[in-house]
């Protein structure tokens with residue numbers, strides 16, 4: 001039995017979450033965790049067979065929360081609007097958006113294919129914007145909500161050969177920071193998670209050069225990150241790392257940029 005299958009006391013008023021990129025890795029682990037906690041989850045992604053399997057697994061395990069599989073590509077604004085409309089039709093409200101769908105890119109900027117660069121930016125920046133723009137009116141109608149943007153420690157700490165991915169996550173950080181104030185009158189909270197290296201399909205699906213995974217960088221499980229998302233919903237941080245070690249790296253990067261750049265060059269060079 002996995003920890004996400006353990007029994008939580010179902011809440012009296014289950015939250016309704018929409019999670020993008022729920023077909024694998026962090027998004028899938030988060031969908032399982034919140035369904036196990038008794039929340040209702042609209043799980044989106046392009047590989048709909050995996051979303052159906054997620055729902056079947058939740059039903060087999062008698063998880064108290066429901067999973068609603070919704071096929072949606074985050075780069076398509078209409079698809080995200082549709083996903084939110086279907087979530088409202090099923091659950092009548094939207095309390096939480098976890099904008100998680102993303103793709104990696106690696107390689108020297110000048111040698112990278114423009115198609116890969118564009119795909120990365122469209123997924124990681126446009127995709128988050130389309131998801132947030134679709135969710136805001138539904139949250140307003142629900143009386144408020146919480147938007148969690150899944151960024152990376154690569155946002156504040158971009159290593160060499162990850163300039164495009166780092167820039168895409170720095171854009172997510174800027175969006176989150178501005179929206180936190182902008183959406184306060186709507187009672188919508190906004191938190192950005194700086195996730196550290198996590199063992200998912202991310203490395204194998206990354207665009208650009210195959211490159212090596214930074215093997216000396218400590219790795220998390222997607223379930224650990226899902227637990228971090230649950231904590232972020234409780235604590236409402238502006239920015240948050242899941243592990244203290246990632247927080248230390250981010251702090252060092254701010255305080256001693258030249259030192260950290262040398263370290264990153266050794267790890268990723």
Ligand SMILES: NC(=O)c1ccc[n+]([C@@H]2O[C@H](COP(=O)([O-])OP(=O)(O)OC[C@H]3O[C@@H](n4cnc5c(N)ncnc54)[C@H](OP(=O)(O)O)[C@@H]3O)[C@@H](O)[C@H]2O)c1
Nearest residue numbers: 021023024025026046047073074102152197198200201202
């Ligand atoms: N793994 C790490 O080390 C790490 C570290 C820091 C931050 N992150 C961030 O964490 C998030 C989740 O990544 P992961 O590690 O869980 O990787 P993953 O296992 O590869 O999952 C990525 C998810 O994003 C979805 N996705 C990608 N492009 C999409 C699109 N155009 N439309 C809809 N969904 C799309 C994928 O679903 P479909 O392909 O089925 O659509 C998949 O469910 C990403 O934002 C990533 O940048 C990861």
